[in-house]
Amino acid sequence: MAVELGLLGEVTAHVDGRAVDLGPARQRCVLAALAVDIGRAVPAELLVERVWGPDSPRRERTTLHSYLSRLRRALAGAGDIVLRSGGYALVVDQADPVVDLHRFRELSGRGDDVAVLTEALALWRGEALTGLTGPWAEAERERLHQERLSAQHALTDALLRAGQGGELVAELAARVAEHPWDERVIGQYLLALYRGGRQADALEHYRRVRERFVDELGTDPGPALQDLHRRILAADPTLSADPGRITAKAGVPRQLPAAPRLFTGRVVELDALDRTLTRAAGRDRAVVISAIGGAGGIGKTWLALAWGHRHLDRFPDGQLFVDLRGFSPAGEPMSPDEAVRGFLDALGADPDQLPADPDARAARYRSLVADRRMLVVLDNAANAEQVGPLLPGTDSCTVLVTSRHRLPGLIARHGARPLPLDVLSDTESRNLLTAWLGAARVTAEEQAVTDLIGLCGGFPLALGVIAARAATDHHLPLADTVAELREYGLDALDDTDPTASLPAVLSWSLRRLTDAQRTAFALLGIAPGPDIALPAAADLLGLPEREARAALHALVDASLLDRTAGGRYALHDLVRAYATTTARDLPEPVRRAALDRVVDFYLHTAHAADQLLTPSDGSIRPDPPVPGTHPQPLSDVPAALAWLDAEQSNLPAAQHSAAEQGRHHVVWHLAWALTDFHWRLGRFHSDVVMWQAALNAAEHLPDPAPRIRAHRYLGRAQAGLDQYEDATDHLGRALALAEQHDDVLNQVSTHLELARVMEHRGDDHQALDHCRRALELQETLGNPHWKADMLNAVGWSAARVGQYDTARDHCRAALVLHRQHGNTQGQATTLDSLGYIDHHTGRHRQAVDHYHEALANYRAIGSDNQISDTLDRLGHPHLALGQREQAVEVWREALELYRRQGRGTDADRVQQQLDAVTAPTT
Template sequence: MVGVLGNLEVRVGDVPVPVGHARQRSVLAVLSTEVDRVVGLDLLIDRIWGGRSPGRSRSVVRTYVSNLRRALDSTGITITWQGNGYRLTTDLDAVDLHRFRSLLGSARASDDPRRALELADEALALWRGEPLAELDTPWARTVREQLHLELTAARVDRADWALECGRHGDLLPELTTRAAEQPLDERTAGQVMLALYRTGRQANALEHYQHTRRLLAEELGVDPGPALQRLHQRILTADPTLTPAAPPRRTVRTVAPRQLPAPPALFVGRRDELDRLDSALDASDTPSTVVISALAGAGGIGKTWLALHWAHRNVDRFPDGQLFVDLRGFSPDGEPLDPGAAVRGFLDALGVDPGGLPTDLDAQAALYRSLVADKRMLVVLDNAATVDQVVPLLPGTPTCTVLVTGRTRLASLVDRHGAAHVQLDVLTDAEARQLLTRRLGAARIDAEPEAVDELVELCGRYPLALAITARHASFRPQGPLAEFAAELRDLGLDVLDNDDPAASLPAVLSWSLHGLTTELREAFALLAVAPGPDIDLPAATSLTGLSAVRTRKALHALEDRSLLDRRPHGRHAMHDLVRAYAATLVQDLPEPVRRAALERVVDFYLHTAHTADRHLNPHRAPIRLDPPATGTHPHPLPDYPAALAWLGSHHPHLLAAQHTAATHARHQTVWHLAWSLNTFHQLRGLHHDDLEVWQAAADAAAHLPDSTTHPHILRLLGRAHSELGQQEQAVTHLHHALDLAAHQENPAQQAFTHLALAQVWERRRDDRQALDHAHHALDLFRSCGQPVGEAIALNTMGWTAARMGDHDTARDHCRAALALHRHHDDPGGEAHTLDSLGFIDHHTGRHHDAIAHYQQALTLFRTLDNTTEAADTLSHLGHPHAALGNHEQARAVWTEALELYREQGRDTDADQVRQQLDDLDKAAAGRDVT
């Protein structure tokens, strides 16, 4: 809270936030008095310096504001430049001045003097000294004068409410002092007279009236007003209405309340959660422990369902009664229930006569604790929003058990009161099916098992969604379940909506947003449209445009509200239905906000992926990216392992980012993402994904202003087709790419396309054409001075010559390639060439040399974490082992290759290795027979 009713300070909870020196604090003070209003720069300067501003006051103010922004970064308070001035944005209640006025407004609007008195006391407690004490300008003096008038009015009003509540004895010293300070104030005089009369001092009350009358005559020449005269007359006649009725004697009936609502029908599952609640109850024998189990989860997840089922299952363990209250923390019908009202409800249930209740909440809570002391009672506090709602309702003895449900984590309940936290998730598949079976009958469920599976999947095993779906199906008992699945599939969240808010999943989820700041609501909506299945802090920081600190706090706040789930490795995700609901809120954001957020997060993925690709393939000709959108913070990747790990973790997000870019016609980004993913796809053998991203790039190519990108895209699209065995399509795209590269006089692009064509013809078992294309590539690489490309072409020629039986030529080409790769520090190319040399050695009977070359290649591939090529080299390595009779070694490497091929979905290669293993086993069996 920002405090201006005294020396300026900022606190988050009880922790002070340093906001700099006095003049800098003065800037915050001025802006805090005008929350959500623009204070012009000239006006701000005048209010701070009062006509004595320094020569560089504008620059000084900008510096102060910059410092304040950094200091307030973690508080949720923002200062922005708008038009010709600064606007401070925060909740009004976060500034003591505005909270003071709000509380008094509520007090004056209340018909209950006790409630008005509570609000007034809370308002007056905000005053800690002289307002704006560090400012001495005409504006500050005027504001102070006005605030003192408001303070005086508040104190006088409070006195009226206190007198109505029968507090005349406590009030009299204060009133006497105030009357001495303001002897001509007739309202204060009347309050003093009434307090004196009610304390049995009628003569003193009449004397005070005469004293006031004389002063008014002497100072102002007037008589007391009608109100004071009437009060004087009533005191003279001892009017019985002046004396408040004596509070009735407090009576308490011996009552064992039974407030639990009916047990939930058709309850299923939740075995683990029920066991945890049982364990918490069984541990209640520990001295001085009140068992508190805080059930948390999103709206519609089944918290109350579980709490009531458990309560009724254990009701015999609470013979002295059960109390239940809906605290309405997340409800459609207004504000959360005031804890005072909840306490009074419990006292009424416990038999306390309402007329005998103390007026103070603390006294009421103390009475409540006294009444339940040493009793074996269950207290269910349902739908709590804050710990402040819960604490006054906690018993004080270890015999009572408290069960709290809420959508927030209620962290301090766990920290300070030892609550056992139980986080609810969606149902298991079996539980979800059981719920549908209980509601629709086994015959209907068993008749359409596939439709039931789809319903469970589309509902995401979310209890309320399943219940709503079951309700729809029960209303149409003859309707096939497949029809309901189709409706849910086609219409999504709309099927789960209803005019009755309690029967509508979107409505129930919307209640979780009550009390969220604008910043949190915006973050919640944007997270729904972020690319990929989940998100981590760096990506979320770019998405929201907030600082990392504020983004982390936003993620934690949404997690505390059960709107976001924490996943391993620092990732956050939404349940599909929660995400679908959040996505409906995105349309409420201004279009520039939505567009900028998606540009930032897509640029985050693009620029980070591009950095990763440069680590994986530093010899690859780079592409030039546009600068990232303002507010984007790409993730730094220091080296090859970090780059490979990041790409592995974020691969689904990168595919989704490309789709997002395509949807929003960011054609350049589409092709750049395809490029940045290409090396990783080759390392991991993700050929289907590679084809998908290059097809998207080809679709975007027509919209790209730079035609030199077209042969790149067509070449890599053709290569992707070739990797999947689609050689006809590959040849078509590659020849088109070759024609474009020749037309553009781009020899490097022609060379790489020839290499791709060599690979296609090798796969089509036409080694002569493959060798011809490799020769063309070699000549072109040499002409444009690309030694690494030259090495790749030499290795391709060597490999192809070996396949054709020309092993001497093959060895010469591969040795020349190996020297170039090593000279230019290209371990990937070196590994490929060593594999080729292993092949040549094996086929020329030099099996020991073959094993050595294969082992070197395998070590390099493993160092690069290139599992695709490692699998091939393992498959090759088994052959020289088998030729030397090293059958166990051959079996070991082929078994490992088989596992890798299966993991990579390379069925043809896996079948071939499986056959090699079978042949090895047959050979071994033949030897055993012999």
């Protein structure tokens, strides 16, 4: 049996490859305290001190014995904990190191071989002793961190001696941010920048370092750093990469940069790459490629490097790596021939014997890697044409291509397997911050960490920038970082080092776009709402749908835009913030015209949907749309409901945008167009927000009617949320204004709304007075639809005060009129009233029939709000008829709808009814 113990991450144990349960944290701490001294006796007192601290009570000796017994059972004979003179020792069967820590120390102590140091660092799985707390664990963790850092420095030195440079810039930028006073790291970073063709950046970084040293330490950097600066300034040729060193290792190139130190998560993507490798070893005859796509800063290179280092044993003939500079801030992408020359050098080809023709050189490269088991990483590719000549000709090699573009040509022509990369999950984001900041700090500042995760939206580079600063400024609370990010937004993620600046990294993606595509990206940043469909996008961009689709697909291909379900498009929050900043460079008339078009698109399509849901005489309609607006055609009620539901987040955003532009008529009409939809589905919160905005806009309009209606509909929506005092106030204002301006129609409507509020407040007699006043006023209007509504209202309120004969007569008259005019909504409401009257006069079967007929009509028009009320009432005649199961069924549906609609009081009442019916009898 074999046992493997892991300390370089969460403390783990595997016996014959099977993970074993090590129990609680303190029990794992006991194992760790023994494993760091494997084979040597650790005194019991020292064990107790390591696990519980120096001032632990004496009874912990008993707990220690219990933990040791459990650990013996967990190791199941593959290892044992034995009592020796002087203490306890952890012993294992095999002689080779079984603790990843000891394996790490053994490898890192062999010298400066790149492969050996890379293997050593690949053993780390995060922060050492993750999950363990206490003085010993914290001190040991810090000591191990320093050992890891020393190995990383040694590996970087070895890679620099081997000729690398530009490949190390991204990793060293993060390390410099974490260790701004470490001159060894600073020197490595300067040399990497210089070798990457960034002499000016290297000199500028040294200047900033020197200023900081002088200002804060009162001294210049050390002699070694000063000498390096002098040599970079003079472009000393000895600083350049020495191809001879690489050629000396001909046949086994190891160009893969160091594994990312703080890599976390990406389990699904790593598994996908594992499956690719498995298939490569099996039946595939063509070259195996995995194209890793994603936006700048999403972690493509880190994923490729992390995966490559985990499988170094599968590539015994070496690894080739090249940064193709497809989105580099300086210069053009690397030519395929330049990359081929670099690979030929690494493979030991004699430069004097290379063919002059680029195609012949590419053929020579393919010949050298033929039948070799190698990993080829083509990082930061601009397009498929740049990658094609670098692909091996046999299936023995595995190729990873990273790019901000989707590279469809590579997939179609070469059978690449796409692996799009999305943001990190909340759990992965937390693990990344834990790796940077330590478990203790993350636990101590839990709320701030949660806020940071939300603000960074899972964007790895954003998390890395914030974490590096927090690690550097460890004396400042994370809440300060949260406040800075909230105040400054994307600017808080900027940095003088472009590789550590999210705005700079995103800007590189725009360099490969056309002017029209960059304009589309900017306009999408200011579009109202979290996402957008093609018809709305076409109006926003001022393009025909075909051209708009092409522009959107180009942005999707560049990993700047996501295509989501239902043919919709969305920007990540941080990418949207960057797009918004680029929109400032557009002329103001261009921005304003785009917003006017898309807002009018939403308004006029919403108005058309409302006309399908609630046909009217057209007396209330918005102004004509601005030129270039093409509202979406809607064929029927289901199409209208589907569109309104899909755009439910964008429509309030469009209203907000109109308010910012001072388009007061548009603000009001958007509330009007959506109120019936909100009412049907019980979305009273949304209705309150939109009508409050409409009321603010109506104050700027000369006609009093919009102000009257805004007060009325705002009051109705507030009543739907049980906010009866506010509702009464707004309805009272609406009635007073309607009477002041002799607006009979709005007087009638407001009396009806006041009646509903009075009913909910328990004043049914006053509710009946409002209904009778509304019936009297409507006689002057001569509208049969209104008369039917008023008759039903009087009938309902009469029933509420026990005047059932009067109630039945009025409701029957209302039903006749509604049926004559085909008013489905009116029929449903009146049938509901008749069901209530029947139930309260003992005619329970007729009540059930009326309620079911009302439900059929409500369901036909999708009126969830009224469906829930009718279901609530239907349960009572069912119960009166002894139909307990039917009552429970309809009340459960009503309860679900009430909760979905946010109607807490109604939901509580129905829950009480259900509890009373379903309670066990004694």
